[in-house]
Amino acid sequence: MTTASPPSPRKARPVLTFVLLAAVVSAASQPTASSLALMGEWGLPDLAGRLILHTLPVLAIILAVLIARFLARGRTVSVRWIIYAVIGFILGFLTAFCLDVLAGVPVDLAALNGPLREPDALEAALWSAGAVMMVLGAMMLAVAAFGARAAATFNMDEMVDPEAHDMRRAERRAVGMSALGMAATGVALISLAVTRQSSEGAQLVPALVTLVSGAVSTLASIILWRGFDELHRRLVINAYAVSAIVVTSVTFCWAIAHAMGLVADMDSATIMGILILIQFVAGSYASAKAVYASQVTTA
Amino acid sequence: MKNQLRVLRAQRGWSQADLAEELNVSRQTINALETGRYDPSLQLAFTLAQTFGLTIEQIFSPEKAD
Numbered sequence: 001m002t003t004a005s006p007p008s009p010r011k012a013r014p015v016l017t018f019v020l021l022a023a024v025v026s027a028a029s030q031p032t033a034s035s036l037a038l039m040g041e042w043g044l045p046d047l048a049g050r051l052i053l054h055t056l057p058v059l060a061i062i063l064a065v066l067i068a069r070f071l072a073r074g075r076t077v078s079v080r081w082i083i084y085a086v087i088g089f090i091l092g093f094l095t096a097f098c099l100d101v102l103a104g105v106p107v108d109l110a111a112l113n114g115p116l117r118e119p120d121a122l123e124a125a126l127w128s129a130g131a132v133m134m135v136l137g138a139m140m141l142a143v144a145a146f147g148a149r150a151a152a153t154f155n156m157d158e159m160v161d162p163e164a165h166d167m168r169r170a171e172r173r174a175v176g177m178s179a180l181g182m183a184a185t186g187v188a189l190i191s192l193a194v195t196r197q198s199s200e201g202a203q204l205v206p207a208l209v210t211l212v213s214g215a216v217s218t219l220a221s222i223i224l225w226r227g228f229d230e231l232h233r234r235l236v237i238n239a240y241a242v243s244a245i246v247v248t249s250v251t252f253c254w255a256i257a258h259a260m261g262l263v264a265d266m267d268s269a270t271i272m273g274i275l276i277l278i279q280f281v282a283g284s285y286a287s288a289k290a291v292y293a294s295q296v297t298t299a
Numbered sequence: 300m301k302n303q304l305r306v307l308r309a310q311r312g313w314s315q316a317d318l319a320e321e322l323n324v325s326r327q328t329i330n331a332l333e334t335g336r337y338d339p340s341l342q343l344a345f346t347l348a349q350t351f352g353l354t355i356e357q358i359f360s361p362e363k364a365d
Contacts, residue, residue: 171326229324230340231331 015065022061026054029099057095064091081284102131109194114202116194122270123193129277130189137183144176174227181220185276187213192269239283246278247271301360305333307351322346 031053039049064087072080095101110116119127142150191209198206225236251271257263308318308329315329322329322343331337339347348355 174325229328230343231328231337232325234337 015062018065019058019062022058025095025101026058026099028104029054029101030103031098032096032100035098053098057091057098060091060094102127113194113205114199116197117199119193119197122273123196125273126189126193126269129273130186130193133182133186133189133280135186137179137181137186140175140179140182144172144179147172170227174224177220177224177227181217181224184213184217184220188217189273189276196269235286236283238286239279242282242286243275243278246282247275250274300338301335301362302332303358304329304347307353307358308333311351318350321350 031050035053036046036049039052040046042049044052068084068087071083075083106116188210191206191213195203195206195210225233228236251266254263254266258265304318308315313321315326315333319326319329324343328337332339344355344359348358351358
């Protein structure tokens, strides 16, 4: 065994990173029609309205990062995640109100694979959950590739050894595999929504993308499981046990409500969506409580 | 369960990563054990005792962790 090496300083630039990300989001988006109409009702010229709608989310993201870092100072990871989730929810709502972030994506997909009908509530949820998972997967991939510096940038310090201020190769590999699994699940959810929205003749390609990305996600889970130690295996088993109980309860109540004619029949995509969501929440909560809850950061 | 892992590890000048590597578990597992948020399997408890050259009872006690 060797003794611990002295911690190396981190030179992360979280605010600058999020400013750049926000600028990219703003540049790649377009104002929503309803928000533009509202600006018009307020007497603002079209150009000024567009400028405000493009700028507001960027300024809000900068402000939110500063507020989040201030509020999270000295908190445990569980509390930090709750703070980030609340601020992220508000930010997401504001950005969605101002800018149509994915405006071009359905148009590009339609050009590639034929027209898509308007998404229903479930498909909109699949799009949203898929996008969140892809973003999280990208962030985790950056942590796996760049280690402590990227972890500090994204406030994911809990993934880094608190003593050595660095990540072992095995930890990086595990984070990278988790990132791959999460991103693949995100792609599978979005391509499933696209399959549902496509016309009958154009469903084969998105269905194949769903199948392949689902297989990649499953493979990543198997590789991760084989590399897990007893703590992580127990966390996964606990998360699945909670998911099974919750899903059984939800589907049981749904079946009663359906028999009474109160709700529509639940299809397999809905059950899958609920299952993934519950597993994600239960797994994150179990990890935060058992693994990271004791760690306090000044980030 | 309470345990003396943090003290024993510090006495030997080992980092969490060092001990994790020795036991073939993750660094998070060592952290969870030290903070009393995870009770090890019997097999891991025996391996820990062997690593420190102590008995299980000298490392772990049945009282609830703080």
